Amino acid sequence: MELETRNSKLETRYEAVIGLEVHAQLLTRSKVFCGCSAAFGAPPNSQTCPVCLGMPGALPVLNRRAIEFAIKTALALGCDITSVCRFHRKNYFYPDMPKNYQISQYELPLAWGGSIDVPADDTTRRVRIHRLHLEEDVGKLLHAGTLHAADYSLVDFNRSGVPLMEIVSEPDIRTPEEAAEYLRQLRAILVYLGVCDGNMEEGSLRCDANVSLRPVGSEELGVKAEVKNMNSFKNVQKALAYEIQRQAKVLDEGGKIVQETRLWDADQELTLSMRSKEYAHDYRYFPEPDLVPLAASPQWIEEIRATLPELPPQRRGRFVREYGIPDYDAAVLTASRPLADYYEEVAKASREPKLASNWVMVELLGYLNKDGREITDSPIPPAGLTALLTLLQRGTISGKIAKTVFEQMYQTGKSAELIVKEQGLTQISDQDELRRIVEEVLAAHPGPVADYRKGKVQSLTFLVGMIMKASRGKANPKVANELLIARLKGEEPGGDR
Incomplete structure (x- = not known):
């Protein structure tokens, strides 16, 4: 009750503005820029080569099927396919990024626009898609210890280079429930298309959320925080609910929201500060020199459109x-x-x-x-x-x-x-046999019979139960019920008239 009251008061003061960044691993057999297997579950570092390990002089070769899957998804979401797109280098250092840069897309993504309609209270909210682009996934860090106090970390580069599709929504979502439903519907579309298995526990579908608060009635966006490490619909909903409450408390106390990246700790059910939020210029984007611009022909796009299933x-x-x-x-x-x-x-x-x-x-x-x-x-x-x-x-x-x-x-x-x-479970529908069972039950339970005839209708339920028990559950309920009522009303031979 206290939480409901707090939420109700919060809704009268602030409006949450939420946008989701969903990363979906594509179900290609090989990685996006090399021929290594993209299958999940192999021994650590067993599916690597000089390209996905970022060795000097190794050159990427684009996976056609990955582009096909991304275009298929864009068409299903109603996006516009960019006539010419290109890849960029997104520069940053992190232990699971072997090249110290990620091949991604920046100002010329594969697709723009599109939308997903999400139930919102008694209406429907249209959540617009800002962009859809293709990039390579990073490796996976395995921490020994707690989330923030690991004794040591190991890195598995099997995931490095797996094709990753990023779908970024506009900040059109207003509640944690809408965010979870948007993610459910997007996941269903990806699975229907056969482009992603949607397994959040294995990391093939991951979600980051940007959330900010603004006074109710205001059009100006507040300072946002990005929440990471959410691996289920329930965690997305819980993390956003917590973060909204946290930001409201900061604002109510006269503080300022810091633009930062926060981690969701599912065990403690709270968000924890991870690092200050980067801006685009921090990544020093520049065109990937080893990949030419990509232009998908209208004919190819229409061929892909023809393969879309019923969504x-x-x-x-x-x-x-x-x-x-x-x-x-x-x-x-x-x-x-x-x-x-x-x-x-x-x-x-x-x-x-x-x-x-x-x-x-x-x-x-x-x-x-x-x-x-x-x-x-x-x-x-x-x-x-x-x-x-x-x-x-x-x-x-x-x-x-x-x-x-x-x-x-x-x-x-x-x-x-x-x-x-x-x-021998065949139902007993033979009236003669059922009539015999009814007579046995009535003879064995004169009390409930008398009660029923005095107007205690609930006694009928007891008698029907006894018939089912006597027949070991095989009596046809409809026929047995009709025979029982007729017998109690004296309409069957041998009854009171």
Whole structure:
């Protein structure tokens, strides 16, 4: 309650202005300027050569597929492709940068403009894309010790030279929640396109945030701080919420915000000062002399445009229109392309889209999330889930039995039909057999029967439960319920009339 009150008071005084810089590693087989493998997880420093180690005299050669992936992303975001772009050297010293400069792009990036629409309260906020450019990734430092007090550090240059796409938004975001949602939607687009795997824990998708505060109603931007080291949507949201509170406290106490780079410490849940923020002139940009300017032909751009898949926003809308499922279901089911493909195959085959969405979202994703598995690793294929839903729809098994069968399918990989046959789980729909079970339950529980006939309707739930127990969960609930009510009302043979 105290935090909510503090946030509410803050919103009446200050407006947060947030822009995100997202770095996405591209899914090319080789690095951007050499032929070394770009695969993740190899032994340290085993995927290096004179080019990505910055040896004197080594010359870069541009990876065509990396440019193709960057153009594909730019088109998906609605960006304008620059007619002629070029690479620059961005000079700075850091232990994981072997050349002491990074090949990047400066005043002539690959693409400009574009946008992503993000839900904001009861409306939609359009977050514009400022620029999209290509660069090389740096190595990875491994610290022994704490974040700020490492005993020593090791460097792995396997990541050095992996193609990295940087997507910089305009400062159009206003809340931590909007920032996290923008990042979710951008990640979904990148994964749909197949240009990035979106794995934030492995560092293939990284996010830096620039955040400043200004008085409510003011158009002038405040002094910004850059927040780094955020490796999940939750951390982005938490880091920005903390930083907004920190800056508000400084301003309320009459202090001034310093333009700096801060690290997010997820363990302590706070931001820590790292270094003063550099300006463009600090990097001493100049054109990369070993790479010629790049001009993508209109024909090539159109060839790439023709390969664009149906993207998450369009697929969400189509799922709502074609399958009649709620917006929430559509948003969950289109979070990744494999998940959307899985659901759509089940929805079409089962012919009950809402039933399919319930089982995919609740049962299947529940088990997969618990095990930390992706939909592509599901032990139940779409056809397997469809077969289970078909048994449920036909009344062959009850909903309760279906969940038991699903669990065994997930654990064993067996088909629904085989499990039902092996364990004799077919639902009892035969009225004579169900009538016999109803009579046994009524005879065994005269008290609840009398209570029901006196008007205590809740006794019916107890009796239905006893029927399901007596039938070991195999009684057809609808038929059993109808027979029970008829018997209690004296409409069945042998009843009171």
